[in-house]
Amino acid sequence: MTTITKEWLQQTIAEFENTRDDIPFGLSDDDAKILIVLKRALVSLDAEPVRYLNKFSGTCVTLEQQSNAADDVAVYMPLYAAPPVPVQVDIEMLASALKNAPLAPSDNQGRPRAPVVPPAIEPDYKVIKSILPTANPDEYACCIAADMWNACRAAMLKGKGE
Template sequence: MTTITKEWLQQTIAEFENTRDDIPFGLSDNDAKVLIVLKRALASLTAEPVRYLNKFSGTCVTLEQQPNASDDVAVYMPLYAAPPASERERIRREHAEWSDKTFGDVGPVGPLKHLSKEALETAAEPDDLSEWADMQFLLWDAQRRAGISDEQITLAMVEKLAVNKKREWPEPKNGEPRLHIKEQPVPVVPDEWTIQDAVKFCRETGRQDAGSAMEAWNACRAAMLQGVEPVSNHDELALYYLQGQKDGLEWAAQLAEANHPLTGDWLYDDPLELAKAIRKGPDMPGFAGSSPVTPDGWISCSERMPAQDDWVLIYSKYGEYLAGQVQGEYVELNDGTLSWLGAALHWMPLPEPPQEVNRG
């Protein structure tokens, strides 16, 4: 039987850390997890027992009272004291107690939405430590209410870091966050919807009106197949966003249901205009030929960002259409939540809301 000693753990941990520091891509996902486990094992071996429990009598003794207790493993079991909580953990525990008493048994959504507001305030005053403290409190609270442990977060970070290191990144520009380069899949024309397709989609996305969803989808598809405002001589249409998968259907439905944030009216209440808007979507890959696809009306965020207080429609890297007003580095949506502007790929100004006419 192999015995794991403190010395072996120390040497193995050192070897893993040297590998991590020397190799350009660091440790693999599995090796990073092994390193975490090894460090925990070492911590348990280096702890000193505070008492020894007699397995037969149930009494506890110290080494002063029973000098051979550490050697007589057949009779005595070592007992260890729990490490004292750090000041950080004490504050974390007290905040959890206060939060439960103040806000009750709620989920993580509330703290996460509040976190986006605090992030804006911190961005405005990055030297204000109280703003950073608020963000940390909210992050703790959301994580706790979601039932996610620190260990789960650590393992997820190990895996995510490995993924990020393997991605291809462009050169940084003016200190802005860099989006990884993602190869787009080959576009395909979607099938026509039946009512069964629409019902399935509504069940998956929580929508109600399957009939309207089917009509809107098929109207958009028909308009595109008929070549409304053609932008390419290629036989295939640039319909990456209309692939028959949930993500593509989700954002198409979002555009169909988009409201003007000031008036609440539909942005596209005419099926043909909706079809044109979807067909001019910003995420359309170009084709080799004489007429590359150019999304009319859309402005690439790599060329120009919207101005402060502008009302805009944005298309994000997550495949979402969002309408709202620019507030610093965020877009404030009509439900009061904030969306990070750095996730936007393209944007366009919203039409001006109708002015009230004073009829005297």
């Protein structure tokens, strides 16, 4: 069995960091992960137990409560605080969420979304009445509303290149 010492970890971390600084594109993904693990291992060597678990009763005690807990390994097991996990954004998850969003330019299969085009309308009284804020539009108002609707529709289609 190999014993990993603090000195070995410090030396290996320094070598990885020197290599990273010397290479124009930095470390490979695997080497970068190894460097992270080495740094975490170095931090864990300096970690102090926060509590001691009694193997028989299941109670947790501090050294103030049980002064011999650190020495009595047959009865007490040291418990360490877990270091906080660094927040890392999952790029693939974000890309997938963007693709599936209704405003994305393509669907989740990569196909472009079909544009939503409002239909052209005729100056029909029932249709125009549902659009206009006035309760009783006359024939002239219906014609103007239909012309405005169709002009806006034409401008939208022209802007899309259709």
